[in-house]
Amino acid sequence: xxxxxxxxxxxxxxxxxxxxxxxxxxxxxxxxxxxxxxxxxxxxxxxxxxxxxxxxxxxxxxxxxxxxxxxxxxxxxxxxxxxxxxxxxxxxxxxxxxxxxxxxxxxxxxxxx
Amino acid sequence: xxxxxxxxxxxxxxxxxxxxxxxxxxxxxxxxxxxxxxxxxxxxxxxxxxxxxxxxxxxxxxxxxxxxxxxxxxxxxxxxxxxxxxxxxxxxxxxxxxxxxxxxxxxxx
Numbered sequence: 001x002x003x004x005x006x007x008x009x010x011x012x013x014x015x016x017x018x019x020x021x022x023x024x025x026x027x028x029x030x031x032x033x034x035x036x037x038x039x040x041x042x043x044x045x046x047x048x049x050x051x052x053x054x055x056x057x058x059x060x061x062x063x064x065x066x067x068x069x070x071x072x073x074x075x076x077x078x079x080x081x082x083x084x085x086x087x088x089x090x091x092x093x094x095x096x097x098x099x100x101x102x103x104x105x106x107x108x109x110x111x112x113x
Numbered sequence: 114x115x116x117x118x119x120x121x122x123x124x125x126x127x128x129x130x131x132x133x134x135x136x137x138x139x140x141x142x143x144x145x146x147x148x149x150x151x152x153x154x155x156x157x158x159x160x161x162x163x164x165x166x167x168x169x170x171x172x173x174x175x176x177x178x179x180x181x182x183x184x185x186x187x188x189x190x191x192x193x194x195x196x197x198x199x200x201x202x203x204x205x206x207x208x209x210x211x212x213x214x215x216x217x218x219x220x221x222x
Contacts, residue, residue, distance in 0.1 A: 009153060033210065042203060042213035043156070088155060092209065098163040099144045100171075101211055105155035 004029075004089060006104040014112050019079050021107035023072040023089035030091065032065055032072040037086045037106075048092075079111045115140045119204050119214035126221050132191040134217050136204030145187035146205040147171075147179060150216070156203065162187055194221045 004025045013019050023032065031050045035043035047056055049065035049072060056063045062075045076083055089104040120135035138145065144163050148156040148171075158171030160179040168179050176198060180188040187206075191198055199221045205211040 006155070042216055044213070045210045048210070090156075098161075098169065099208060099211075100158070100161060100169075101146065101205075102158070102172075103148070103156035105153065 004091060004102060004104040006087075006089060006107050008107055009105065010108045010110070012110045012112060013079050015081060016078050019076045019083070019109055021074050021087050021089075021109075023074075023104050025070050025091070028069050029065075029072070030069075030093065033090045033092060033101075034063055034072075034074055035088045035090060035103075037088065039085060041085075043086075043088055076109075079109070081111050081113055084109060084111050115207075115212040117204055117206055117212050117214040119202075119217050121217050122215060123218045124220070126191075126194050126219065128195060128221055130191075130194050130221075132194050132219065132221075134189040134191075134202055134204070134219070136187045136189070136206075136214055137185050138187075138206035138212070139185065140206065140212070141184065142206040142208060143184070144206060144208060144211075145181065146211065147177075147187065147189045148203045148205065149173070150201045150203055159189065159202075191219075194219075196221050 033048045034046040037043040053067045054065040060077045064073045086106045086108045088106045091102045093100045116139045118137045146161045147159045157173050162168045162181040178190045202217045204214040
């Protein structure tokens with residue numbers, strides 16, 4: 001398949017600790033999107049990065065796109081129980097007007113109160 | 114709000130049965146997708162469609178087919194269900210970002 005690899009697969013942290021998930025590709029990514037799936041829910045779009053070295057923040061979440069556009073990271077500062085869920089990265093590939101999303105394997109985060 | 118509705122939340126089917134999973138979106142999106150989600154494997158693309166009656170295979174199309182007769186509706190068909198198709202199936206639609214349905218949990222016994 002053409003999946004993008006994510007590490008770690010699982011992570012348990014104490015509430016208040018930081019958390020980072022990494023997304024790696026063997027080929028250059030045209031863009032990277034991040035999604036969050038709460039337990040029992042469906043993935044919901046968080047953000048998109050397009051430029052090499054781009055960094056974006058959403059409150060306690062920091063998203064980064066690597067300089068070579070082959071990797072990306074999502075960092076959560078001072079986790080809260082509401083951060084529990086699975087985080088996916090995804091690449092949007094457009095070819096002749098068609099849209100195809102390739103998702104990473106996901107990182108499941110558990111936050112212990 | 115974008116709404117992607119999957120017809121069944123939980124299904125139990127027997128091996129060899131034909132299974133239909135229906136998905137409807139209300140945002141006039143041209144692109145629709147079917148994924149399956151399995152632990153440790155993430156979201157894997159089964160089929161996608163970029164227009165009515167147009168479809169393309171994703172990464173794991175074997176054992177599945179799809180139908181897109183109307184723009185708002187995209188159906189996933191398991192011609193002869195097998196136990197290794199037990200999974201969570203997610204429909205999505207969109208363009209520069211995609212919106213997912215609630216998911217359909219299929220168990221094949």
